Amino acid sequence: MLIIGEKLNSAIPSVRELISKRDAAAVQDLALRQAQAGADYLDINTAHGDELLDMEWLVQKVQEVTDVPLCIDSTSALAIQKGLEAVKGDKNKVLINSISLEKNRLEGVLPLVLEYKCPVIGLTVDDNGIPKTAQERIILAERLVEILTKNDYDLTQLYIDPLVLPLAVDHTNAAMFFQCLTNIKQKFNVKTVSGLSNISFNMPQRKIINRYFLAICMAFGMDAAILDPLDGKIMTAVTTTNALLGNDRFSKNFLKAYRKDALVD
Amino acid sequence: MLIIGEKLNSAIPSVRELISKRDAAAVQDLALRQAQAGADYLDINTAHGDELLDMEWLVQKVQEVTDVPLCIDSTSALAIQKGLEAVKGDKNKVLINSISLEKNRLEGVLPLVLEYKCPVIGLTVDDNGIPKTAQERIILAERLVEILTKNDYDLTQLYIDPLVLPLAVDHTNAAMFFQCLTNIKQKFNVKTVSGLSNISFNMPQRKIINRYFLAICMAFGMDAAILDPLDGKIMTAVTTTNALLGNDRFSKNFLKAYRKDALVD
Numbered sequence: 001m002l003i004i005g006e007k008l009n010s011a012i013p014s015v016r017e018l019i020s021k022r023d024a025a026a027v028q029d030l031a032l033r034q035a036q037a038g039a040d041y042l043d044i045n046t047a048h049g050d051e052l053l054d055m056e057w058l059v060q061k062v063q064e065v066t067d068v069p070l071c072i073d074s075t076s077a078l079a080i081q082k083g084l085e086a087v088k089g090d091k092n093k094v095l096i097n098s099i100s101l102e103k104n105r106l107e108g109v110l111p112l113v114l115e116y117k118c119p120v121i122g123l124t125v126d127d128n129g130i131p132k133t134a135q136e137r138i139i140l141a142e143r144l145v146e147i148l149t150k151n152d153y154d155l156t157q158l159y160i161d162p163l164v165l166p167l168a169v170d171h172t173n174a175a176m177f178f179q180c181l182t183n184i185k186q187k188f189n190v191k192t193v194s195g196l197s198n199i200s201f202n203m204p205q206r207k208i209i210n211r212y213f214l215a216i217c218m219a220f221g222m223d224a225a226i227l228d229p230l231d232g233k234i235m236t237a238v239t240t241t242n243a244l245l246g247n248d249r250f251s252k253n254f255l256k257a258y259r260k261d262a263l264v265d
Numbered sequence: 266m267l268i269i270g271e272k273l274n275s276a277i278p279s280v281r282e283l284i285s286k287r288d289a290a291a292v293q294d295l296a297l298r299q300a301q302a303g304a305d306y307l308d309i310n311t312a313h314g315d316e317l318l319d320m321e322w323l324v325q326k327v328q329e330v331t332d333v334p335l336c337i338d339s340t341s342a343l344a345i346q347k348g349l350e351a352v353k354g355d356k357n358k359v360l361i362n363s364i365s366l367e368k369n370r371l372e373g374v375l376p377l378v379l380e381y382k383c384p385v386i387g388l389t390v391d392d393n394g395i396p397k398t399a400q401e402r403i404i405l406a407e408r409l410v411e412i413l414t415k416n417d418y419d420l421t422q423l424y425i426d427p428l429v430l431p432l433a434v435d436h437t438n439a440a441m442f443f444q445c446l447t448n449i450k451q452k453f454n455v456k457t458v459s460g461l462s463n464i465s466f467n468m469p470q471r472k473i474i475n476r477y478f479l480a481i482c483m484a485f486g487m488d489a490a491i492l493d494p495l496d497g498k499i500m501t502a503v504t505t506t507n508a509l510l511g512n513d514r515f516s517k518n519f520l521k522a523y524r525k526d527a528l529v530d
Contacts, residue, residue, distance in 0.1 A: 167508060167509070167516055168516070171508065171513060171514055171516050174508075174510070174511065175509070175511030178510075199509075203516065204520070204523045205523060207530065208501060208505050208530055209505055209508070209509070212502065212505045212506050215481060216481065216484045216509060216510075219443070219481045219485070220484070236473060237477065240477045241477050244439040244440070244464075244474070244477055244478055244481060245439070245440055245481075246436060246437040246439065246441075248436060251433070251436050251468065254468075255468075258469045258470060263470045265470065265472065265473055265498075
């Protein structure tokens with residue numbers, strides 16, 4: 001499973017401050033530590049601040065220290081474009097986060113996805129909001145698949161995020177999300193992705209919930225997750241679950257993590 | 266998911282000593298603590314000792330302090346019979362652990378299962394040993410189902426254990442086990458069960474492996490597990506996974522465990 005490191009996000013107050021102070025060394029340290037911990041992508045979100053200028057600066061600073069591909073994260077097509085323009089090297093390695101069926105977002109982001117031939121995260125939401133049922137979300141996934149197919153997009157680059165809602169709102173929300181994962185993988189030749197924090201919103205012991213949620217998502221075939229690679233327990237969940245799912249030949253990565261003292265009980 | 270408390274097992278040296286010393290207070294304490302921690306059954310195994318006499322004594326002593334049903338655990342039909350005879354109250358509440366397709370075991374245990382109309386754990390093993398593939402294990406499950414059906418047994422009382430083998434022996438062993446769980450549930454109107462310790466045999470950080478193994482088994486519909494209910498982290502895995510799978514209305518049990526300070530990170 002691919003790991004999208006979530007730390008370089010201006011929604012985190014301490015990170016927002018580093019960005020606004022232009023503390024290059026500190027954001028570069030966060031980038032490097034996430035890469036070393038196993039991040040396959042580094043999420044870059046500057047929405048809480050001077051988004052366009054911050055995006056350009058943050059992309060440049062991160063790329064000075066690591067080649068790990070970036071995940072350009074914004075609801076604004078303009079900010080995504082700014083991020084793509086600032087990327088040096090193969091822009092088609094950037095994961096665009098995200099497109100959806102909301103009219104403005106679709107019209108703004110789709111041309112960028114097609115122009116740069118990037119992998120993209122597709123949210124199952126339209127201008128009516130996030131549908132309540134798994135069935136309706138799969139219909140939105142299908143519409144995204146149709147639109148991208150019509151535009152000759154390689155569907156194996158599409159990461160559908162069926163948008164998990166909190167357990168605290170409805171105790172069937174996780175179960176419904178697992179059903180979305182299974183059905184989307186069965187119906188379409190696409191990948192799936194999720195963040196981990198929504199599920200445990202407004203609940204105690206959130207990290208425990210997030211870890212088992214991740215393990216079960218992986219069991220149902222999830223391809224990528226947006227998470228904190230500096231959290232030893234969540235990374236232990238990833239390593240252990242990969243071993244259990246048969247994805248770790250001779251349990252090599254599990255044993256390597258053990259020898260590095262990286263498995264946290 | 267049903268929890269079968271595993272502590273009253275003579276394979277554990279300290280418990281073997283309590284049994285051989287006839288320390289009633291200590292085994293009763295172990296029984297009570299498991300029941301209070303949420304055990305739905307208490308496993309009773311006296312194979313390492315004077316099996317028949319120990320079985321009779323242990324069943325009597327445990328039943329003096331708790332009404333939690335017993336899981337009479339032996340490879341010997343005679344010991345199972347001794348256990349059943351010692352049980353006071355509804356003998357059809359006893360979970361027999363276990364039957365298999367090994368000729369002696371089948372011939373010895375089947376009559377007891379039918380006479381007392383007990384739920385029973387059925388192992389997918391015959392006199393050729395444990396089959397290597399999921400497909401072959403499902404064939405053995407099918408043979409057990411056929412034999413029990415022919416004898417008018419209520420299949421919803423049959424708990425198939427597809428017998429997980431260590432990851433350290435083959436890194437696909439857990440994945441194969443998950444496949445067995447899914448296929449058995451799809452094909453037959455039976456339940457499924459597993460122990461947790463085989464999977465991590467000869468690996469470091471065994472408890473981490475056991476916990477995520479359990480969570481994934483539950484996600485694939487496992488109905489019961491033999492585990493240590495006094496282990497706070499494994500019970501946290503059960504509580505959290507039940508909440509995630511939508512089996513905990515309003516997350517009531519999860520929140521209750523939190524308030525009792527029983528969720529262990």
